[in-house]
Amino acid sequence: xxxxxxxxxxxxxxxxxxxxxxxxxxxxxxxxxxxxxxxxxxxxxxxxxxxxxxxxxxxxxxxxxxxxxxxxxxxxxxxxxxxxxxxxxxxxxxxxxxxxxxxxxxxxxxxxxxx
Amino acid sequence: xxxxxxxxxxxxxxxxxxxxxxxxxxxxxxxxxxxxxxxxxxxxxxxxxxxxxxxxxxxxxxxxxxxxxxxxxxxxxxxxxxxxxxxxxxxxxxxxxxxxxxxxxxxxxxxxxxxxxx
Numbered sequence: 001x002x003x004x005x006x007x008x009x010x011x012x013x014x015x016x017x018x019x020x021x022x023x024x025x026x027x028x029x030x031x032x033x034x035x036x037x038x039x040x041x042x043x044x045x046x047x048x049x050x051x052x053x054x055x056x057x058x059x060x061x062x063x064x065x066x067x068x069x070x071x072x073x074x075x076x077x078x079x080x081x082x083x084x085x086x087x088x089x090x091x092x093x094x095x096x097x098x099x100x101x102x103x104x105x106x107x108x109x110x111x112x113x114x115x
Numbered sequence: 116x117x118x119x120x121x122x123x124x125x126x127x128x129x130x131x132x133x134x135x136x137x138x139x140x141x142x143x144x145x146x147x148x149x150x151x152x153x154x155x156x157x158x159x160x161x162x163x164x165x166x167x168x169x170x171x172x173x174x175x176x177x178x179x180x181x182x183x184x185x186x187x188x189x190x191x192x193x194x195x196x197x198x199x200x201x202x203x204x205x206x207x208x209x210x211x212x213x214x215x216x217x218x219x220x221x222x223x224x225x226x227x228x229x230x231x232x233x
Contacts, residue, residue, distance in 0.1 A: 033220065033221075035221075037158075041225075042206065042223045042224060042225045042226055043160070043206060043208075043221075043223040044223070045220040045221065045222065048219070048220055056219075056220055058220075089158055091160060093160075093221075102148045102165075102167075102210050102212070102219070103150075103162060103165060104210070104221060105162075106152075106159070106160035106161075106162075108157070108158075108159050109158055109159065109160075111158075
């Protein structure tokens with residue numbers, strides 16, 4: 001069964017460093033998303049991406065964040081200058097975007113620790 | 116703005132018994148989707164069940180079923196014959212798109228931590 005994959009599973013970085021989180025969505029899906037979950041809290045939407053551009057973003061997704069689909073398979077989230085409060089689990093998701101299906105399939109997550 | 120509320124931070128149930136998790140939401144939209152996701156200790160997000168708002172019939176997936184009350188904006192999850200593997204955090208989520216059936220963000224509730232005891 002096709003699945004969303006994410007790398008790395010755990011990333012440790014120093015405050016102020018840039019990190020890139022990588023995702024490979026399901027191959028025939030059209031919509032891609034990033035969510036984050038601070039430990040013990042709910043899952044929060046960051047950004048959605050369709051047709052090579054951002055379709056929606058939350059107030060969390062400020063200028064420190066960017067997304068990219070550099071090739072036909074990868075979808076990345078970049079944090080330019082990490083802060084302590086960026087420590088969280090980051091989930092990538094994708095959805096078909098076709099009639100009759102609104103379901104989002106989640107990857108296993110990347111745990112980001114900012115020291 | 117849409118909101119999702121789960122009023123039960125923690126619940127427990129004996130193995131083989133039935134438990135119901137509550138979820139309420141607020142929206143002015145008429146066409147939307149509702150989901151329950153399970154998050155075990157591995158923190159993977161696993162879809163348990165989905166419900167389209169335009170369908171009156173409650174969704175069922177094996178031991179999992181929902182009670183969808185559109186007028187009351189309520190979407191509860193019933194787990195029958197609870198198993199130890201059901202122990203997890205359960206999140207209710209609301210999905211909506213300006214363009215029908217096309218990509219839109221999910222809004223999650225705060226979660227309910229379910230413990231199934233032997």
